[in-house]
Amino acid sequence: MNLVLMVWRQENARAQGHMQRIEAKDVSPDMSFLEMLDVVNEGLTEAGQSPIAFDHDCREGICGSCGVVINGVPHGPQPGTTTCQLHMRHFRDGQVIVIEPFRARAFPVIRDLMVDRSAFDRVIAAGGFITSPTGSAPDGNAMLVSKHAADTAMEAAACIGCGACVAACPNASAMLFVGAKVSHLGLLPQGQPERWSRVHAMVAAMDAEGFGGCTNFLECAAVCPKNVSSDFIGRLNRDLIGAVFLARPRVASNDAG
Amino acid sequence: MFGLIPFFRSTIGKKVLMAVSGFFLFAFCVEHVTGALLFLRGPDAINGYGRLLHYSAALIWFFRAGLLTSAVVHVTFATLLYFQEFGARPVGYQNRRYLRSSYAARTMKYSGPFLLGFVIFHLAHLTWGYNVVPGPFIEGDIYANMLNGFRTGWVALVYLGAVSLLGLHLLHGAHSMFESLGLRHRRIESLLFGFARVATVVISVGLALAPAAVFFRIIGG
Amino acid sequence: MSESLRNDGRVWVPLRAGDQRPPGQIPEAERDYYLERRYPSFGNLVPRDVASRAAKAVCDENRGVGPGGRGVFLDFSDVISRQGEAVVRERYGNLFDMYERITAENPYKVPMRIYPAVHYTMGGLWVDYNLMSTIPGLFVLGEANFSDHGANRLGASALMQGLADGYFIIPYTIGSYLAGSKPGSGSADQPEFDAAKAQVRERASRLLARRGRRSATSFHRELGKLLWENCGMARTAAGLKQALARIPELREQFWREVMVPGSQEELNQSLETAGRVGDFLEFAELLCRDALTREESCGGHFRQEYQTPDGEARRDDARFAHVAVWEHRGDGAEPLRHTEPLSFENVHLAQRSYK
Numbered sequence: 034m035n036l037v038l039m040v041w042r043q044e045n046a047r048a049q050g051h052m053q054r055i056e057a058k059d060v061s062p063d064m065s066f067l068e069m070l071d072v073v074n075e076g077l078t079e080a081g082q083s084p085i086a087f088d089h090d091c092r093e094g095i096c097g098s099c100g101v102v103i104n105g106v107p108h109g110p111q112p113g114t115t116t117c118q119l120h121m122r123h124f125r126d127g128q129v130i131v132i133e134p135f136r137a138r139a140f141p142v143i144r145d146l147m148v149d150r151s152a153f154d155r156v157i158a159a160g161g162f163i164t165s166p167t168g169s170a171p172d173g174n175a176m177l178v179s180k181h182a183a184d185t186a187m188e189a190a191a192c193i194g195c196g197a198c199v200a201a202c203p204n205a206s207a208m209l210f211v212g213a214k215v216s217h218l219g220l221l222p223q224g225q226p227e228r229w230s231r232v233h234a235m236v237a238a239m240d241a242e243g244f245g246g247c248t249n250f251l252e253c254a255a256v257c258p259k260n261v262s263s264d265f266i267g268r269l270n271r272d273l274i275g276a277v278f279l280a281r282p283r284v285a286s287n288d289a290g
Numbered sequence: 291m292f293g294l295i296p297f298f299r300s301t302i303g304k305k306v307l308m309a310v311s312g313f314f315l316f317a318f319c320v321e322h323v324t325g326a327l328l329f330l331r332g333p334d335a336i337n338g339y340g341r342l343l344h345y346s347a348a349l350i351w352f353f354r355a356g357l358l359t360s361a362v363v364h365v366t367f368a369t370l371l372y373f374q375e376f377g378a379r380p381v382g383y384q385n386r387r388y389l390r391s392s393y394a395a396r397t398m399k400y401s402g403p404f405l406l407g408f409v410i411f412h413l414a415h416l417t418w419g420y421n422v423v424p425g426p427f428i429e430g431d432i433y434a435n436m437l438n439g440f441r442t443g444w445v446a447l448v449y450l451g452a453v454s455l456l457g458l459h460l461l462h463g464a465h466s467m468f469e470s471l472g473l474r475h476r477r478i479e480s481l482l483f484g485f486a487r488v489a490t491v492v493i494s495v496g497l498a499l500a501p502a503a504v505f506f507r508i509i510g511g
Numbered sequence: 512m513s514e515s516l517r518n519d520g521r522v523w524v525p526l527r528a529g530d531q532r533p534p535g536q537i538p539e540a541e542r543d544y545y546l547e548r549r550y551p552s553f554g555n556l557v558p559r560d561v562a563s564r565a566a567k568a569v570c571d572e573n574r575g576v577g578p579g580g581r582g583v584f585l586d587f588s589d590v591i592s593r594q595g596e597a598v599v600r601e602r603y604g605n606l607f608d609m610y611e612r613i614t615a616e617n618p619y620k621v622p623m624r625i626y627p628a629v630h631y632t633m634g635g636l637w638v639d640y641n642l643m644s645t646i647p648g649l650f651v652l653g654e655a656n657f658s659d660h661g662a663n664r665l666g667a668s669a670l671m672q673g674l675a676d677g678y679f680i681i682p683y684t685i686g687s688y689l690a691g692s693k694p695g696s697g698s699a700d701q702p703e704f705d706a707a708k709a710q711v712r713e714r715a716s717r718l719l720a721r722r723g724r725r726s727a728t729s730f731h732r733e734l735g736k737l738l739w740e741n742c743g744m745a746r747t748a749a750g751l752k753q754a755l756a757r758i759p760e761l762r763e764q765f766w767r768e769v770m771v772p773g774s775q776e777e778l779n780q781s782l783e784t785a786g787r788v789g790d791f792l793e794f795a796e797l798l799c800r801d802a803l804t805r806e807e808s809c810g811g812h813f814r815q816e817y818q819t820p821d822g823e824a825r826r827d828d829a830r831f832a833h834v835a836v837w838e839h840r841g842d843g844a845e846p847l848r849h850t851e852p853l854s855f856e857n858v859h860l861a862q863r864s865y866k
């Protein structure tokens with residue numbers, strides 16, 4: 034199939050960007066979106082032009098590196114699918130495909146379709162560590178976790194930190210990401226000691242990075258490649274409210290952790 | 291453990307304030323529908339209701355202060371959040387598709403300010419008695435003032451337009467306020483959306499009946 | 512070739528070379544369940560190196576399936592008819608979904624097509640028992656070091672190594688190195704830094720000189736194919752010698768003709784790729800040299816000259832019961848091979864058999 038790509042090109046963070054029209058010829062429907070870009074890049078290189086810069090790593094939907102806005106939707110038209118796992122058979126021959134970087138103040142463009150998502154790393158770092166005792170493995174039944182809590186924590190932990198939720202949100206809000214990160218520890222016994230300080234610090238870091246607030250649009254959950262549920266935004270709200278109104282200062286105790 | 295000030299500085303805290311103030315404004319709207327419907331039952335009903343409200347000066351000022359505070363908080367934090375959100379995406383998309391967000395949600399920032407303008411107009415018309423509509427203002431005769439105002443075509447249309455915008459604002463606002471307080475879960479989602487729809491219809495239709503009845507000369511023809 | 516899928520799936524190809532019929536139209540009698548045939552007791556569950564080699568072998572006989580002929584069937588129809596689709600979905604649902612996403616074929620209805628691919632490396636940088644390399648202070652963990660792996664080093668064993676190195680070794684060994692070094696003794700304006708910087712810049716400028724018209728990726732592909740054929744799952748002395756003759760030519764051509772767009776003043780993914788391909792071109796040669804020197808078959812290293820009459824790996828413990836490491840002696844100079852004998856005190860070496 035033949036396609037017309039309209040791609041955002043930008044030399045570096047300070048440069049003025051523009052859309053470039055690039056033809057992609059003889060694209061196999063079995064290619065992934067990134068493989069299609071690889072082939073286009075090979076052609077650009079051979080023609081002496083600069084190839085399109087884009088982020089990628091695992092190419093199997095688990096690392097969260099890839100991600101571009103395809104025809105107005107982060108990660109493109111297939112629900113629950115990262116850009117690297119999106120295949121060209123979901124496009125039509127002759128289709129015009131508009132490809133743009135994730136847009137947010139907290140995600141400045143590095144080049145073309147690559148953005149700097151280290152804001153997410155700083156939010157995670159703000160969450161800090163858990164004071165669980167290390168050493169030999171704990172006894173299997175020493176710490177009971179309900180099936181429901183385990184499943185829900187797992188659902189939250191599915192977040193790969195790709196940033197599509199921010200890219201999709203009309204406010205460029207990071208609530209889904211932060212909700213997922215706060216919840217997957219907050220739901221487990223190991224995450225309880227720092228539960229309130231963690232949510233407080235992560236929300237403060239989120240705001241400091243310049244993400245917008247949540248207006249309950251739910252665009253985030255609609256594009257999340259890992260189907261992280263917007264329930265975690267509710268949990269984030271409740272946890273922060275809990276941190277203000279319920280949390281008692283922790284009294285130093287003798288027991289470990 | 292954490293102070294209230296940092297909490298209300300955070301985006302989540304600001305939204306909590308918007309939700310709580312929005313809830314009071316919403317509750318007022320529900321109450322307001324009662325008043326507006328009494329208009330349909332004639333002068334005695336609505337004027338009596340007005341007198342009832344004025345029965346105790348302390349009480350009415352208590353409610354007024356609550357409403358005013360809510361309005362100020364609501365508008366202030368809406369503005370603060372709006373600027374924050376505006377700044378959060380300096381370069382927009384060339385091509386944008388929405389998957390799940392409603393039109394009502396995306397237009398909150400426009401329907402809101404129009405409502406603010408209307409509320410001022412509405413107070414000038416019926417509470418303060420300023421000369422914003424043609425005809426005389428009679429202190430204490432709510433019925434006559436409403437009838438007089440709505441008889442002028444554009445005034446009725448402004449009211450009808452405003453209650454439509456209010457409907458749009460509440461279609462999102464009446465579930466969003468619960469969600470902003472953390473009441474969000476797949477199990478209650480349809481309940482909240484249903485509540486918002488019913489409340490919206492009740493409020494906007496209820497408030498539209500009086501101006502519409504006069505506009506079409508069903509009352510006062 | 513995930514073992515978990517092979518618990519229930521059966522691997523087969525058509526008996527006849529060049530058979531293009533869809534799987535459903537190939538009758539039982541014209542199928543070759545080659546793993547079950549060759550390894551009656553382990554069947555489809557032989558280890559990955561054996562299964563991979565066998566898959567490549569049948570494809571090289573032109574019996575591979577699917578477009579391009581590089582694939583073998585992994586068929587679940589037996590287990591589905593025996594235990595029902597629900598059971599299979601419960602077991603492998605996510606893997607099946609992943610497969611369907613990639614191929615747009617429903618593996619509950621049509622057999623999967625699978626083929627081995629390179630996705631992990633064996634071997635790595637030499638380290639001592641504290642995980643420090645020959646460069647003092649440079650510690651190497653996980654997949655990057657040469658240490659713990661056997662016949663294969665996929666998924667679980669590589670992750671285990673990362674965890675073992677990270678949790679149980681480095682926390683106890685790095686401390687003693689750090690205790691012996693004074694903080695703040697290095698600074699970025701020492702001549703060594705300038706020299707290193709100049710060296711990197713010079714290398715980048717050479718790559719960016721735009722002398723030819725070939726992309727780094729095309730060199731990468733050619734090199735990859737060369738290694739896949741000659742230094743892949745099955746090797747011969749002839750093939751390795753051929754690769755050893757070709758790689759220096761390719762390397763020379765690379766530095767002469769590679770075309771890297773852009774500059775080194777900003778982010779340049781083409782330059783990154785070219786730099787890596789430049790490294791691969793050196794490393795590939797060492798890899799072939801190592802494979803040629805080890806005149807036996809052992810684990811993932813299968814030399815076709817050294818096999819038992821029924822095609823199994825034949826080790827030569829008398830000559831090769833050792834770990835080997837190559838010392839880099841400067842660009843262009845022959846690397847030097849060091850060995851460290853493997854001695855087994857409790858469990859002794861034996862020949863594996865999956866018959």
Ligand code: HEM
Nearest residue numbers: 248308309312315316368398399402403406463466467470
């Ligand atoms: C009759 C008057 C009004 C009522 C009943 C009302 C009600 C509400 C409610 C219930 C919400 C949901 C709160 C939440 O999501 O947490 C809301 C949100 C909002 N209101 Fe109002 N409101 C009124 C007037 C206004 C005015 C005058 C403005 C503008 C200046 C305004 C601007 C907004 C905005 C921008 C939001 C969305 C905020 C966000 O989600 O980030 N509203 N309103």
Ligand code: SF4
Nearest residue numbers: 192193195196198257
């Ligand atoms: S919540 Fe979903 S969209 Fe957001 S960063 Fe995580 S995986 Fe990506």
Ligand code: FES
Nearest residue numbers: 090092097099117
């Ligand atoms: S490249 Fe890793 S998730 Fe797409």
